[in-house]
Amino acid sequence: MKSKLSFSRYGKSAVRVVKLIKHKTYHEFREVNVEVLLTGDYTDAHKKGDNRKVLPTDTVKNTIFILAKEHLTGTIEDFGLEVAKYFFKKNKQVEGVEVSLVENLWKRIPVTKGKRKVADPFTYQNAGDEKKTCYIQYSKKEKSIASGISGLHILKTTKSGFSDFYVDDYTTLKNADDRIFCTIMEAEWKYKSLKVDFAAERENIRQSLLETFAAHDSLSVQHTLFAMGDAALNASKKIDDIDISMPNKHNLLVNLSPFELENNNEIFVATDDPYGVIEGTVSRK
Amino acid sequence: MKSKLSFSRYGKSAVRVVKLIKHKTYHEFREVNVEVLLTGDYTDAHKKGDNRKVLPTDTVKNTIFILAKEHLTGTIEDFGLEVAKYFFKKNKQVEGVEVSLVENLWKRIPVTKGKRKVADPFTYQNAGDEKKTCYIQYSKKEKSIASGISGLHILKTTKSGFSDFYVDDYTTLKNADDRIFCTIMEAEWKYKSLKVDFAAERENIRQSLLETFAAHDSLSVQHTLFAMGDAALNASKKIDDIDISMPNKHNLLVNLSPFELENNNEIFVATDDPYGVIEGTVSRK
């Protein structure tokens, strides 16, 4: 063969780990979707079908479950680091490990106890589409960890406009000084160190993003995205950059004028496509 | 043509109505997916392509938005009844109207105000996969309204087993006295009257279902389904029957014995398929 292998990577994806942590007064239910990808010297595997250095992806899966038993006790970041280190150290043919984790969130169900509602210690409801994410790179060259949020489906009903934009021959959009701003935010931030109180930093960053989204007098999605990133950097000294994606999920004003009715920002149609894409990275100066 | 039309129905589906209700101190954000189906004398439309009695589905869509402006102020049940009555009364060629509504749920985002967290009056996060549903039939023969819940993704970590079942030659399942019970419940109940405090009854029924799910010593999904239905009937005098579907979303115990590790109900793998189906209707005696 005249070709060469210039990149390769393999592993197991969609390993859906469930862990039940039995605390004295309640059970903690955790559900984490794990992917582990390995890089290394796999040229002979590709060129000759020589599998002697190839750890089966089935073993990768087994190992994730086994490591979860001991190490999935706190944040997905702490667990992910254990997973990354394990594969890096145990397998000399492995040069780099990438671990991606996505945690589904569950909340306790409130039940009546006497005259109050209290969270049942053993019963959960899925908390929605928002996920905690984590991405780890672990090789000789780079050891890094990034955390994130995905599926944060949020909206504000006021303090949002888009006006005085660039107009060319194909522009038909009108200025809007009051519109619904709806997005499914994704954010990711890389920590400056591997030793961080991941739970605390995540909570600080998430809350700063949400509070800024709520408070901001938005002149555009870009404008609010930057303010949110700036707030996140203020909220955490452990990061220097944050990537934010805020697709513009349009709720379009329905034209009621054919029926001689006013539509004073009252009736909208929700749409999935097409949608605006707005992405930015905000960095510490 | 030698054939006849023995059934027909048409209308518009997936009309995604968003309504912003501007209260004095906050904005209420509502998102309801509406379907309206019409039945009537449409034989000539089918056989001859004579459209003179066919109200366009585009008009059905327009009408839903127009009616939402005035009537989507409270529950989807009250709104749906207005929609059903409108199409039934205004169109003499229409013999029956079916209205299906699915409401997406949103919750206010907590933001810091002084030393406390309060719900921001204008900012929302999607509240997850649980939906409020409603199905209305409105014809000369039948005028009825059913409400429901879909997407209620819940689980309990204990007080659930399945043992002493029927065993045949192909049975390999072992008795389980402590397992995770995870389901995505759907329920629907028909009201005995069209005049009901829909919000109050819904809340009573929903809470009784959840509390029973949490409290029940479950010997099987069927066992808990019945107890939940019984509780719902006790919680609301306005219904005589409730349909409940509780698919068994299996979290399977991972076999760690090849690695000489115990798995004392700690590590599971979440699966989507295959899944158990358990459905039942519980009725007042």
Add this chain to the structure above:
Amino acid sequence: MKSKLSFSRYGKSAVRVVKLIKHKTYHEFREVNVEVLLTGDYTDAHKKGDNRKVLPTDTVKNTIFILAKEHLTGTIEDFGLEVAKYFFKKNKQVEGVEVSLVENLWKRIPVTKGKRKVADPFTYQNAGDEKKTCYIQYSKKEKSIASGISGLHILKTTKSGFSDFYVDDYTTLKNADDRIFCTIMEAEWKYKSLKVDFAAERENIRQSLLETFAAHDSLSVQHTLFAMGDAALNASKKIDDIDISMPNKHNLLVNLSPFELENNNEIFVATDDPYGVIEGTVSRK
């Protein structure tokens, strides 16, 4: 408890059976998604948690795989009947069995052999979203089999209009004498007997539906739906009725007039929602 069980049903869904049938000159790859639901005397199971009559859904799954080994050799209809009979006869606590089957379709990949392209005997590509479906009821009272098609995503670019419809105050739609007609058809027909050459009848019915869809001068979706149903009844003497659903998947003409461009049925935007619903049952007179 004051309630009674007025309906119950249970079983296993999404059993994804793959069967490799090794013919002399090629391998036949089959993929069928099977659901089996059982009804019977399950009152004690629900009320008391008495599982002694409850065959586990895990056993239902095992049984489907075991029966596939011997019986999944021809059509899903013939296989489904064997499955239904098995559960009905072997389990005296079972009063009724419902079997639903959905077959994914695969086609052989054409490869070069000498100067021609021939279908490789062992290599397949998924054939798309069209599925073969089958639904069987098997109880003392009713033994019936229905076949169907789902996911038939088809369109015609001409010979389709919608004009001279009913116009009310909320109608803004204009007459269209030439539009794209796009649908994702579902059809189901019940056979008059359990002994049918299912493959031949299915092929006749499917081809008659498609040819009529192509040839018809459509004055509305309803108009074409009826003609297709009529053709299917002519194509098969084994059925007396066919249910057809033809949602109107709108390709909307893009308004280019603001840019002083004509749009002579050239540029459209594909949309998913809202969509028209058109359903009908065509029956032999």
Add this chain to the structure above:
Amino acid sequence: MKSKLSFSRYGKSAVRVVKLIKHKTYHEFREVNVEVLLTGDYTDAHKKGDNRKVLPTDTVKNTIFILAKEHLTGTIEDFGLEVAKYFFKKNKQVEGVEVSLVENLWKRIPVTKGKRKVADPFTYQNAGDEKKTCYIQYSKKEKSIASGISGLHILKTTKSGFSDFYVDDYTTLKNADDRIFCTIMEAEWKYKSLKVDFAAERENIRQSLLETFAAHDSLSVQHTLFAMGDAALNASKKIDDIDISMPNKHNLLVNLSPFELENNNEIFVATDDPYGVIEGTVSRK
């Protein structure tokens, strides 16, 4: 604000263009999902909410439809290049343009004409999940075009094994000398020039990938991936590299031994997760 904007990008996604090209003897139906992303000097937009340089994403959408009218006549590559050039040249505030295109494939429906089946000139069926893709970068620094395939859901029933792999303490997988090899392939190749007969090169590359997949005696997914990449490079002189992703969509052998039945590669269960990930880039030496 103490932060700076270190990256930004925006545009419109999911613009679902449908084009009807009316040839003399038939209508060509095209459906292309387009995304256009812009980079440039948007610091003031983010920091100050100054939108004067921001072309609305709504205008991006309009422009895509307008350009489709004139330019969507051949391949998505040729169309995409026109779109990229337009935005790059017309907007001096734009420094870079990325265009991503995904084409849904449709096939003509065969209908009876006399004694033969011929493709109807106006009637189409969706051709499945395989898509044609294209990704264009157009800036001062880089002008490049890559084409690809996504959703190529293929399998081979034999000539595939995986044996003699690396075994550690957590490995339970057994050697397999004959297994089903099922994948949903994605591939992407960057052309060395912008002036290419895109249709011809695509066809050559695609066919070489498929024929090699069919013919290869596979010792692992990696092994076949490399052979396929090598074949693609042989098939097209216009490319030097190809990225291939071949997730291992496992069809697991069902264990029938508890029922004293053999399973000689006959009965499998199709699974979605977890799945193996295998990725590689094959390059010309």
